Amino acid sequence: MISISDIEKSYGNAGNKNQVLKRISLQITDGDFVVILGASGSGKSTFLNVISGLERPDSGSVIYGTTDITKLSDGALTQFRKDNIGFIFQQYYLLPNMTVEKNVRMGADLAGNREYREMITAVGLEDKTGKYPGELSGGEQQRVSVARALAKKPKTLFLDEPTGALDEQTGRQVLDYICRLHKEYGFTIVMVTHNQNIAEMANTIIKMNSGKIAAVYTNEKQKTAYEIGW
Amino acid sequence: MVVGIKDALKLIGISIIACCAVFVCTLFLDYNIDIAAMKNEITTAGGITMYNAIVSTGKVVAAVSGGCLAITSVIMLLFYVKNYIDTHGRELGILKALGYSNFKIAKHFWVFGSSVFVGCALGYGLAFLYLPSFYELQNAEHLFPEIKVQFHLSVAFLLVGVPAISFAALAVIYACFRLKTPVLDLLKEKCAYKAAVSEKETKDMPFLKELTRSTVRSRKSFVFFIAFSAFCFSAMVQMSMSMTDLSSKEMAVMILTIGLILAFMTLFLSLSSVVKGNTKTIAMMRVFGYKHSDCSKAVLGGYRPFSYIGFAIGTIYQYALLKIMVTIVFADVGNVPEYSFDFTACAITLGLFIPTYEIAMYGYSRRIKKLPLKSVMLE
Ligand SMILES: Nc1ncnc2c1ncn2[C@@H]1O[C@H](COP(=O)(O)OP(=O)(O)OP(=O)(O)O)[C@@H](O)[C@H]1O
Ligand SMILES: [Mg+2]
Numbered sequence: 001m002i003s004i005s006d007i008e009k010s011y012g013n014a015g016n017k018n019q020v021l022k023r024i025s026l027q028i029t030d031g032d033f034v035v036i037l038g039a040s041g042s043g044k045s046t047f048l049n050v051i052s053g054l055e056r057p058d059s060g061s062v063i064y065g066t067t068d069i070t071k072l073s074d075g076a077l078t079q080f081r082k083d084n085i086g087f088i089f090q091q092y093y094l095l096p097n098m099t100v101e102k103n104v105r106m107g108a109d110l111a112g113n114r115e116y117r118e119m120i121t122a123v124g125l126e127d128k129t130g131k132y133p134g135e136l137s138g139g140e141q142q143r144v145s146v147a148r149a150l151a152k153k154p155k156t157l158f159l160d161e162p163t164g165a166l167d168e169q170t171g172r173q174v175l176d177y178i179c180r181l182h183k184e185y186g187f188t189i190v191m192v193t194h195n196q197n198i199a200e201m202a203n204t205i206i207k208m209n210s211g212k213i214a215a216v217y218t219n220e221k222q223k224t225a226y227e228i229g230w
Numbered sequence: 231m232v233v234g235i236k237d238a239l240k241l242i243g244i245s246i247i248a249c250c251a252v253f254v255c256t257l258f259l260d261y262n263i264d265i266a267a268m269k270n271e272i273t274t275a276g277g278i279t280m281y282n283a284i285v286s287t288g289k290v291v292a293a294v295s296g297g298c299l300a301i302t303s304v305i306m307l308l309f310y311v312k313n314y315i316d317t318h319g320r321e322l323g324i325l326k327a328l329g330y331s332n333f334k335i336a337k338h339f340w341v342f343g344s345s346v347f348v349g350c351a352l353g354y355g356l357a358f359l360y361l362p363s364f365y366e367l368q369n370a371e372h373l374f375p376e377i378k379v380q381f382h383l384s385v386a387f388l389l390v391g392v393p394a395i396s397f398a399a400l401a402v403i404y405a406c407f408r409l410k411t412p413v414l415d416l417l418k419e420k421c422a423y424k425a426a427v428s429e430k431e432t433k434d435m436p437f438l439k440e441l442t443r444s445t446v447r448s449r450k451s452f453v454f455f456i457a458f459s460a461f462c463f464s465a466m467v468q469m470s471m472s473m474t475d476l477s478s479k480e481m482a483v484m485i486l487t488i489g490l491i492l493a494f495m496t497l498f499l500s501l502s503s504v505v506k507g508n509t510k511t512i513a514m515m516r517v518f519g520y521k522h523s524d525c526s527k528a529v530l531g532g533y534r535p536f537s538y539i540g541f542a543i544g545t546i547y548q549y550a551l552l553k554i555m556v557t558i559v560f561a562d563v564g565n566v567p568e569y570s571f572d573f574t575a576c577a578i579t580l581g582l583f584i585p586t587y588e589i590a591m592y593g594y595s596r597r598i599k600k601l602p603l604k605s606v607m608l609e
Contacts, residue, residue, distance in 0.1 A: 054517060054603055075521070082519025093514050097448045098440065105437040110519055134418055152518065 002028040002156070002188070004051055007060035009043075020046045021057065022211040028204075030155075033182060033189045033222070035199045038208030044192040045160055047208065051190070052085055052158045053077050064156075082110050086154030086187070088178075090164040092141045094133040100144050101129040107152035119147040123177050139170030143177060150181055157182075159191040163198070168230045175201065176225035197229040233338045237314065241345035243499045244306050248349030249356070250488045251299035252389045256357035257364050258288035259385050264365075264377050277373045284368065290555060295488075300393075302458065303346065307397060308404055309451040311339060313503070315408045315416075322409065323416030336405035343398025350390040367480055438520075438528045445508060446532035455500040456533045457540030463493035463583055464544030465551075471575040472552055497587075501594045504529065513603050526595035534591075541583055545576055 009021040020043045028034055038044050049055040051062050053069045061068045069080055086107070094103050100120065108116035120126055123143040133141050142162060149157060162178070163171035179201060182189055191202070199205045201224070205217040262285055272281050315322060325335055361379045369377065409416075435443070446453060466489020473482035505512075512525045549571055556569040 049604065078516065078519050078521060080519070081517070085519070087517055093510065095441075095511050095514065097444050102437060102440050102444075105440070106515070107518060109437040 001030055001065065002051065003061075003063045004028070005061050005063075007047070007050055007057045007062070009046055009050060009055070009057045020211050021050065023060070024211075024213055025060075026206070026213060026216075028188060028190065030188055031186050033201070033203040034191065034206060035202035035204070036190065036192045036206045036208060037194075037196065037199055038214075040194070042208045043211045044208055048158055048160055048190065048192050052087065052156075053081050082152075084155045086149035086152060086157040088142070088145050088149050088157065088159040088162045090161040092133070092138075092145045094141055094144055094148075096133055099130050099132055100125060100136070103133070103144055104147045104151050107148040107150070111152040113151055113153060116147075116151040119151045122150075122181060123147045137170070139166050139174060142166060142170075142174050146174065146177055146181070150185070150187075153185075154187055156188040156190065159189070161193055162191065164194070171230070172225045172228075179225055195230070200228045201225060233314065233341050235341060235344075238341045238345050241307070241310055241342060243495055244303050244310070245345045245349030245352070246491060246495050247299050247303045247306070248346045248393065249353035250492060251296050251303070252350045252353030252393075253357045253360075254484075254488070255292045255296045255389055256354050256385060257361065258292045259389070260357075260361060260379070260382060261365065261368060261377075262288045263382055263385065264380055265374065268375055268377065271375050272373075274373065280371075280373050286558075287555070294551065299492075303397070304400065305451070305454065307342060307346070307401060309455075310342060311401055311404050312408055312451075314339075315405065315411075317507075319416040319418070323413050326409070326413045326416060332406050332409040336402050336409055339401040339405040340398040342401040343394060346397040347390070347394035350393050354386060354390050367478060370478075438524060441511070441528040442532040445504070445529055446536075449504070449507065452500045452504055453533065453536050455496045457536045457543070459493045459497040459500070460537040460540030460583065460587070461544035461547070462489050462496070463586075464541040464579055465489065465548040466493070466544075467579045467582065468545060468572065468575045469548040469552065471578070472548075472569065472572055497590055501530070501590065504533075505594055505597055509601055512598055512601055516601070516603055522599040523595070526591075526598045529598065530591055530594060534587075537587060541580070545579075 004024065004026045007021050007024045008019070010017050010019045012018045024047065036044050036047065046055070050057045053062075053072075057070060061070050063069075064080075064084065067080065069077060072080060095106065098106075101117075104116050104120055108114070108119070113119075117126075117129075120129055123146050125140060125143055125147065128136065128140065133144065136144065142165075146162075157178075159178070163174055166174060175198065178189070189202075191198075193199070200219065201222055203219055203222060205219060206213055207215040207217075265281065265284065269281065272278055322335060326332070358379075358381075365377050365379060466485050470482040470486035470489065473485055508529050512529060515525050515528075516522065552569055
């Protein structure tokens with residue numbers, strides 16, 4: 001369970017302050033599939049970064065089980081991310097001078113996971129292990145980053161617009177891999193997206209509007225990546 | 231403008247090296263020319279042997295320091311041009327895609343040559359200011375008539391004009407050559423992944439080890455610069471210690487200063503470039519939860535062996551150089567002390583080198599710790 005309470009975050013200095021998150025509170029149950037929707041600039045990425053421990057809020061708490069990560073030191077926070085969190089970003093951020101295999105090992109070694117090749121197979125890249133990111137298509141690169149994030153066996157996976165740079169077909173494919181792995185391993189998913197349709201795959205849908213949560217819906221019947229519109 | 235003065239500013243390393251080289255060469259060349267003019271006035275036997283010794287020393291010092299530093303600046307310049315093209319692949323690729331010819335883009339790289347001009351002009355100016363004291367020093371025993379400092383246009387042209395023009399030309403030609411890469415590879419900044427390491431060798435290597443390896447391998451020029459920095463430190467510090475016996479204190483101080491400037495500057499420039507070139511990797515590792523000490527070790531640690539190799543080569547180099555100078559140049563001048571390998575100097579230098587190097591590494595690992603995650607992600 002992730003309990004988020006009264007998160008505030010501003011950028012800029014006193015004279016020119018831009019409050020991006022305005023006292024947000026939220027509960028995320030373990031194993032849930034949460035999608036955060038909202039207009040550009042509404043603070044989705046900032047919210048994701050705060051609850052995943054990449055950024056510190058100005059006030060408020062983010063409690064995983066019994067650990068309040070906003071109270072952790074930098075070192076302890078790094079250790080926390082290592083043990084609990086996986087990330088997938090719109091821009092993939094693969095290491096350019098490492099092969100697919102080594103990129104996945106970057107995640108796997110952290111968890112002492114020696115079966116990382118299974119993860120490469122799970123995203124259908126077993127014949128590309130020796131390739132470099134520059135030699136792959138966008139969709140393939142994003143699948144590498146999915147394998148990299150999941151090879152470290154995270155308890156919670158954070159995704160910021162994972163399909164933002166992909167076309168419909170590749171987007172669906174990547175989402176399908178993520179969904180299937182979610183069913184298999186049961187980690188929690190928190191995904192930020194622009195695309196309303198993708199929300200139909202989720203369990204819980206959160207709408208953000210200028211730094212606040214405008215609405216929370218629960219989805220009774222989750223659709224698959226191939227059933228949603230685009 | 232493709233390449234601006236701002237980019238050329240980053241070549242301050244080359245300027246400093248050029249400055250040192252021109253400084254040393256100006257001193258000895260000017261002196262040799264001025265002293266040659268009054269060769270006929272030197273009559274005493276002692277004066278003539280001293281004259282011969284000074285002329286050969288001048289030639290050796292100018293050739294060795296000038297040559298070494300020139301080669302270093304050439305390598306540095308090529309490295310900067312390559313690095314610039316690798317890291318600005320997108321901008322340059324778009325220009326090429328729009329139809330600019332390679333030469334049209336490359337010709338802007340002449341700006342990089344200006345760093346050499348600045349360094350050379352500065353070195354020449356400093357040397358000219360120092361010449362009067364230098365002449366007095368060389369003639370401390372008053373074996374020659376008083377020599378006046380004169381301005382030699384030929385020396386100025388050779389040491390400032392020629393390097394500036396040839397380095398500008400070199401930058402343009404090399405840029406032209408590097409820009410032959412196909413447009414798409416430039417746009418994808420594809421050069422970055424060319425560090426291909428044979429697959430079999432690294433099949434089961436853990437990620438951190440592999441990262442150390444690939445960091446070192448993907449930018450071989452840094453290996454050279456970091457080794458060169460240790461080389462300068464080792465060679466120049468040891469040489470300056472022996473110099474006090476073999477020559478004058480002033481010579482020793484001059485060599486020590488030049489050595490330390492070169493050593494620190496190359497070390498700092500290359501370590502900052504290493505850190506800068508790996509910011510994205512480091513940020514991503516931190517996001518995943520790698521400890522900051524693991525990141526620094528993986529990114530910086532690979533260079534340590536090379537710096538010790540550089541130190542060893544520097545030791546051998548200074549020994550060989552001094553041995554040659556003593557046996558050949560001073561062969562027919564009396565009362566030059568016997569030169570043999572100075573173990574104390576070597577031990578002291580190593581004793582200074584290890585903490586200096588480790589402190590520098592520590593400083594850069596602090597810098598890695600302070601890298602802001604978010605700014606990298608937002609890029
Ligand atoms: N580091 C920063 N410094 C200053 N302002 C920032 C910073 N990061 C974000 N902001 C501001 O915070 C607001 C919310 O940004 P955020 O990235 O969270 O939006 P978003 O909902 O993810 O938008 P998008 O859908 O376009 O990604 C924006 O107005 C942005 O300008
Ligand atoms: Mg965003």
